[in-house]
Structures are given as C-alpha cells and as structure tokens.
Amino acid sequence: MFLPSALTQESAMSDKPRVRFAPSPTGYLHIGGARTALYNWLYARHTGGTFILRIEDTDRERHTPEAVQAIIDGMKWLGMDWDEGPIHQSERLARYQEVAAELEKKGLAYKTTKGAEEKGEALAFRVAAAQEKVVFDDQVLGKVEFQDEVIEDFILMRSNGWPTYNFSCVIDDHDMAITDVIRGLDHVSNTPRQLMIYKAMGWETPRFAHIPMITNSEGKKYSKRDGAVAVGDYANAGYLPEAFANYTALLGWSPGGDLEIMSREVMVEKFTLDRVRKTASQFDFQKLEWMNGKYIEGLPAAELAGRVAPFMKSAGLDPDARGSEWLEKLGQLLKERAHTLVQFPKLSRYFFADDYEVVPQAAEILAKDTAPAALKAALGALEALPEAEWTPAKLDPVLREAAKAAGMGFGKLAQPVRAAVTGTNVSPGLFEVLELVGKERTLARIRRVPGVG
C-alpha cells in the first residue's frame, strides 16, 4: 500500500534538527552549562526538533550518580525537558572500541605509549595523513579557519581503555544523528580534531554553533570564586526558575528590539541562533535580582504564596499559621519589596511572632517625647474599632482622624505606631500591616511601649 502522506511526513521529520546537551557530571549544573542547555532546548523547541540529554562520563574518577542527579534536577528546575536520554557514555564502551578498531584497521590510528603516565598502550589518531587546513562554518562565529600545521596526533583511546572526549563525542553525535552542535566557545579548538574524525570515518558533519562565554566582573571565564555558580544555589537563594532562565537566555542572545522580560513561549518563538552574539557577557547579579523581582511581582497571589511557603518554613515560620488567605495577602504586601523569595521571611517575622527584633531606628522613634501621645491617640481609636472592621479601608480613616484630633500630621502618628507594631521604621503600608498583624496583637504591642500602657 502506498502512503504518500506518511512518507512526506517521514521525510519532513528527518529534516528536523536534533540537538543535545552533553554535560560532564562533575558535581552540579553551573551557569554556563545551564545556558548551553537552555539554548539547545530553545533551539529544539523553536524548530520542532529533538533535544537529547547525554552524560559524558568517560572519565572514570570524576563521575558520580549524585552529580548526574544534580544536573537533572537543575534542568528540571529550569523547566527543560528532553526527548531522549539521559544517555550515558559509560554504557557505550563497546561502540567506541568498534570505531577505534576500524580506524586502526584503516591505518588512521595507531597504538602508542608516547607520553604515557602509566603502563599500557593508547590509541592515537594519525593527523599527518589527513593533515590540511581545517575550515568550518560556525552558525554563530561565521567562518572559522585553522592553519594546517597546528594540530598534532592526539589520543582517541586512553591506555585505561576508555575513549577521550573528542572521540566519544564525535561517535555519539554521529550515532545520535545530531544535526547541530551547540556548545560553549571553549570548544572551538576541539572542533578541528573532531572534524578529522568525521572525515576519517566518512561521516557527515553536523553544523556547529559556538556560544560566547559567560565571564566574571574581570572579564574572565566565570568560576566558583565569582559567586554562586550552581543553579541549585540560585534556587536556594530564592530566585524563580523562570526569571533565572529569562535572564540567562539574555546573556548572549536577544530577541531584538527592546524586549527583555518574556514568557517561555515567547522565548521559544523568538529564539534563533543568528541572534546569538559573538561577544562574552558578564553575569550581572543586580540585573538578575531586578528581573527576579519583576517575576515575583507578576506571580498570581496563590502562586506566590505557594512559592514563598517553603522559604517561610525553613526560616522557622509557619506559613499555614493564619490560613491561606492571610498568607496570600502577606505575599501581596511584600512582593514589591522583595527581589528574592528568601527575603519574604526576613521581612515578615513580626507578622508571625512577638520575638521579632527591634531595630535601633525604631527604638529611637519610640523613645521620643512625642511618642506616647501619638501612640495613646492611635490606641484609643484602634480600641474602638470593632474586630469585624479591622480592615485597611476602615483603619485608614480612623487613624487619620485620630491624628487630626490629636493635632498632629499623620506621619507623626504613623511612624510610632509602625515602630511599636513592627519593630522597624520601614514596612509596607501601615493599614495593611495592622490588618495582618491583627487587632489583639496590635493593641498589645502599642500598650507595652513605655509611657503608653
């Protein structure tokens, strides 16, 4: 039976890009890796292609199951999914041996003990035979050209029997039918060697796209000492994955125009490799934090409350203590002031408990001669307000009236009340704060100020 439509579909499908993220499990998913993964993922989703996760664990000493898990966790946190994998190179040894044998048989590779640290023979690739100028067309860099004399014979199979990166990488990219290799710029210099292997095997080469480095404030490759490097650190510090991904994507790529904050969908729609820059970019914590704040503000109340809750818990506050509606209101109150999730518990201890700290500035306000009078005026007005009317809408006129009656500007009354109830001179709007602290606690806190009760 002839099925033209199925055939058409099939061949259309084979044109779809296949990309991979191939981290080495050395401990965690770091910023650079996260962005490389993201670009691959975005590219796959934009083109309707396939995204593959491959674990490059051919180095016997450096890989652990925990490290693999950390990478998977990091990717999931960032909202990435993959269509194939994770494929572990450590499970494909037989295939690497097979290709090695073929190259040796062709005379393109040879056994050697040269440069050996340990006993045993390694298999080296014979560059001399294939030597010529290497040129490739990079999707980000454009034409990249290497002089012909610079590359020397290199090791394919180590004397311990395992393949080296350049070898296993090529075999896997070929076997997995990878069409586009999107990786960090630090891999450019590996490309000529890899190209030689493709040629030696008679394999079609993928397209390459080398994306620029992420640097520290000194313009050097970003590393541990420059600040948080693992994506897990950002999760713990209260960054939203969508904000982190958005910010990171913008390090080296832009959708054009003035667009910065964009949904995942828009990012997928807009992402193309030809808009990736060639220049390294510095990781700017301030801008990340600003963007995170924007994302926090944009979260629906219930969603925000849900994200904040775990951070409350780990700070020793019970997010469920006053009910979900209360927690949502609290979130709304603090969201414009918090740039990260960890700041929520820091800004809200006095809503939960009486053991909050009193900052010097607040103590100062309460120690002023004028404080008791202001507090007494407020206290009288607040005592008279029924519990059922303990809302910002009612508290507002009541307190303003009290200030007027006492012959003072509202600010003169508000600051002492704020200091008495929150222990700080800085808080969200007073009426909203009083509402959430509750009538009973508010009154008690005002009464206990010396000279008032």
Added chain:
RNA sequence: GACCCCAUCGUCUAGCCUGGCCUAGGACAUAGGCUUUUCAAGCCUAGAACACGGGUUCAAAUCCCGUUGGGGUCGCCA
C-alpha cells in the same frame, strides 16, 4: 609563546549581514526630582558608548586592512 575568537554607555544589549531614517535606542546600575505614613514600587530628568588608525564611498557604528586591547585553547579532563 602558538593557534583560534572577539571589540557599541560601568553592565546586558538594539542597530551591523542588506552603508544614509543613528546629533547611536532600550534595560540594569548611578544621580536628581515628583508622589508619599516609612520603605518599596511607579513616573520624570541627567550623565554615560560606536577601542585606535588607515582605506572604500557622495555617505561608515555598519564594508576592507592594520594596530591595540581582551578572552579562549593548547591533557591518555570535558
């Protein structure tokens, strides 16, 4: 050192491919102001860049060459 890559405000970038609309736009940060119960947010304003030198052209941030500067890689790591 060799090889490779890069070069727009302090930072992220738009513009560059397809020269003219660029007295170079936006964002973060900074400074000042407005608003105001404090803070935050918001709004307004300011300063702030085409690395340098040649060339091509009527015209160059945009194209070419050089210089300088920066980065990456030089492993039986990835």
